[in-house]
Amino acid sequence: MTFDKKSLDNTILLDLYKRMLKPRLIEEKMLILLRQGKVSKWFSGIGQEAISVGVTSVMLDEEYILPMHRNLGVFTTRQIPLHRLFSQWQGKANGFTKGRDRSFHFGTQEYKIVGMISHLGPQFGVADGIALASKLNNNNQVTAVFTGEGGTSEGDIHEALNVASVWQLPVLFCIENNGYGLSTPTSEQYNCKDLADRALGYGMESHIIDGNNILEVYTKLLEITDNMRKNPRPVLIEFKTFRMRGHEEASGTKYVPQELMDTWAKKDPIENYQEFLKNEGLLTEEEELQIKEAIVHEINEHLDIAYAEIDITPSETNELNDVYQEFVYQEVKPNNETKELRLIDAISEGLKQSMQRHEDLVIMGQDVAEYGGVFKITDGFVDQFGKERVRNTPICESAIIETAMGLSISGIKSVVELQFSDFITSGFNPVVNYLAKSHYRWNQNADVVLRMPCGAGVAAGPFHSQTNEAWFTKTPGLKVVYPAFPYDAKGLLATAINDPNPVLFFEHKALYRSIRQDVPTDYFTIPFGQAATLKTGSDITVIAYGAAVHWALATLEKHPNISAEVIDLRTLQPLDTETIFASVKKTGKAIILQEDSLFGGIASDISALIMEHCFQYLDAPVKRVASLDTPIPFINQLEDQYLSRDKFEGELLKLLDF
Template identity: 60%
Template sequence: MIFDRKDKDNTTLLNLYKRLLYPRMVEEKMLILLRQGRIGKWFSGIGQEAIAVGSTLAMHKEEYILPMHRNLGVFTSRDIPLTKLMAQWQGKVTGFTKGRDRSFHFGTQEHRIIGMISHLGPQMALADGIALADLIANKQHATLVFTGEGATSEGDFHEAVNVAAVWDLPVIFLIENNGYGLSTPINEQYKCNDLVDRAIGYGIEGFQVDGNNILEVYDLISSIARRMRETPKPVLIECLTFRMRGHEEASGTKYVPKELLEEWAEKDPVRNFERYLMEQQILSQESVLEIKRHFRAKIEKDIETAFNEAEPEVNTDRELNDMYFPYASPAVHPLGPSTEMRYLDAISDGLRLAMQNHPNLVLMGQDIGDYGGAFKITDGFVQEFGKERVRNTPICESAIVGAALGLSINGFKAMMEMQFADFVTCGFNQIVNNLAKTHYRWGEKADVVVRMPTGAGTSAGPFHSQSNEAWFTKTPGLKVVYPAFPTDAKGLLLASFQDPNPVIYFEHKYLYRSLSGPVPEGYYTVEIGKANVLQQGEQCCIITYGLGVHWALAYLNENPAISATLVDLRSLQPWDREAVANAVKTTGRVLILHEDTLSSGFGAELAAWIAEHCFEDLDAPVMRCASSDTAIPMSKALEEDFLAKSRLADTIKRLLAY
């Protein structure tokens, strides 16, 4: 291994050595603890330290790094105390996640490190969002994100690199090519000769470097980051290295040919750099022993301190509350007169006011720029707010949800428009595992709104008509709203942008141009979690939301003899238990109506809650009226038969006759 010190003085080289040695010695101690049974799991980065340490030291302290679980050197080089790291690994209350997650699945704003989740790849889109925030704020920063060679097969890799390329984002995508994804060798993972060659396809620069040579890694990342701060463009780097231990220690390395392990053992990044510094007379045998003695004593002390830290105390209320960023929703009442508006225009008006009220709000979505969106809700927004804040995106739902979270992490608010709610499946992981769990895991808010044009009634068929709100109402950490009227559409949207938690905002496509109503002028909010009781009655109550509200209103208008209480939930997570309980108590008979399919629809949760908490107030079984348990057909006749509306009259008749 050839080292080129260039203009580095002895002090710099010695610091690089100490930074390189320290995580190696921590890992060696962890392997001893594992054999002793004092810890239960460890993902070793032995043999790869030069990448983590060299690249981290090349970045500025205020620049974000998004590492993976074999990058201990990132955390130690950012001077995170070992006691804090050990507390995290052991699930102590003093760890970054308070015992809620393990390993490196955490972030820390203090150290500008955003950890990964177990799903490989999503962190790369977060890097895009972080870099975009820097770009918009005119900060001359670079962002460094790690991935393994195995994760380059994930769609998240392609989406994130492509978005960064299209938007000229200052992101360094660093691939640690360590030979194996668990036990799968690289010849079974990709067909190209070198992963760096993929840069050509994205129209960006790519570099390959000896990942075991700390000077080469440090010099390359330093040069790229320096240039990137001046001229933002993404770069792909392939670091060639090897995983000397198992995927985790329990996996072992029996699947690795012995001669391959021997070959890479000769390329050990710590031992080779140590030998070089001795040749340069910067180190001696005595100084090495002294450095190791010092580190060993410190490591022993810090680890034992962490072992003695407190375990988490069980507190169910605290766990529930910590799913969400603390936020008291201040009501903003309308002050101006009302204007007749279509449902679609009320959403557009709310979105425009949000952009004016929150200068750090960025809108993203397919065709939302000059075209104005598939439904023209953002028509004219580019002219008013500029392309930096109203951003057309490539077709890549996962990357854009991830970028929205990255924007939030770096001080912005973000909205992503799903062109159709059905397409959210392509961004599902980012929503339910990143947006929803970030605050619970390490206390960081996810200030993101995802707009979801939803619902049937337009003969759009199985892939443009689903009501999929139940996918999200069961996911703790998300808020879910579903307005039925123009005034609520505007007020709930503005409330969603005020709330620093992730909000899934459902808007019904059928109502866009078919429904109009009075909408207050100016800025106001509708409280998330508060239902609207549209009318009071005594015979039964109908609990519904979205298009179901209008089905119920039409039926009751056609049947004035029926005295019914009608509750429009408006919010599904959280939902208004008090309003529901009062409606049940007043009437004794309950019909739950929604457009979603019957089985496991949100109505099932309502019915179960009412049966458990309002049983003594019931005079009849809770009945549900929902759409058929099939995909949504395109034919108008078949679609009408599918929808819950076709069964509403019969269900009410059965309820009242009980």
């Protein structure tokens, strides 16, 4: 291995050695502790230290790094106190996840590190968001993100690279090509000579670097990152390296030919660099021993601190309180001036007023800029707010949702328009695994609103008609809003954008232009978790949301003799159980109408809650009315048969006669 120190001074040359040596010695200690059962799992980066250390050493302290599970050198080079890392791996409270996640599945704003999730791919998209924030703030910062060659096969990686190139985002995409994805060799993972070649298809600059040569890593990246700060753009780096241990220790390395292990053992980044320093007269045997002794002493000292820390005492209150970031709702009362608006107009007006109120709020989505979105909700927004804040995106739901997460990490709110709520499936992973879990895991909120045009009744077929709210009411960490009226839509959207937690905001397409209401012209808010009682009555409680509210009201107009209490839920998470229970205790009967298919819908949970909390008040079983358990058909007569709309009247009358 040839080392070219170029113009680097001796202090830097020795610092790079010490920075590589520390994670190596920590890992050797962790492997001992793993065998002793004192840590639960270990993903080794032995043999790859030059990459983590080299990348981190060229980054500015205020620049974000998004590492993976073999990048211990990122954490140590950023000088995180070792006892906090040890506490993290032991599941102690002084770690970064309060025992809720392990390994490097965490982040820390203090050290500008954003840790991975096991799904790997979202890292690149989140890096896009952080880099976009840097570009919007004109702070000339680079974001560095890591993945392995195995992770590059994920669709999220492709999406994120494409977005970064289209938007010219200053992201240093680092691929650690270490030969194997667990046991699968590169020959079975991709069919190109070098992963760096893929950059050509994205119109992106790329480089191949010897990942075991610390001076090559450091000097080349120093030049590249300095230039990226002056000329913001994405750069793809493929580091050629090797994993000397198993994917994780339990998997071993029996699948690796011994001659390959022997070849790469000779390329050990630390042993070779150590020999180079000695040949240059920069390191003596005595100095080497002193450096190692000092690091070992630091490791043992900090292990003692972590061991002395008491084990976590489980607390349901603490667990539940950390699912969401605290949100102190601030009421903004509406003015007295109103105008008649359709649902679509109320959403557009509410979104526009929030853009005025939050001067860095970003809207992203397919065709949302000059075209105004497929439903024209953002029509004219580009003229008022500019293309930096109203951004057309490629067709890549995952990457854009991840980008929104990155913006939140950088302190910027965003609204993402899903063209249809059905399309959330293409971005499902970052919603339920990244946005929903980040605050619980490491205290990082996801200040993101996902607008979800949804619902049937418009003859749009199986891929444009779903009302899929139940997928998300099930997921702790998400809030779900589903207004039925223009007034509610405008006020709840304002609250959704103010709320620092991830909110899925459902907008029924069939109501967009069919429902009108007098709505205050000025900005106002409506609190989450407060249902609206639209009619009071004593015979029965009708519970609905979205288009089903209007179906219920239309049915009751045909039966003026029925004294029904009608509750419009408005928000599904949080759910206003207090209003539901009070009404059911008064009427003694409850019917829940939803547009979604029956099994697994939110009506089932509401029914169970009523049975558990109001059973002694009931005069009849709780009734659920829902659409067929089939996909949503296209042609009108089949769609009409599918929907719960026309089933409600019969079920209501039967329940009243019970």
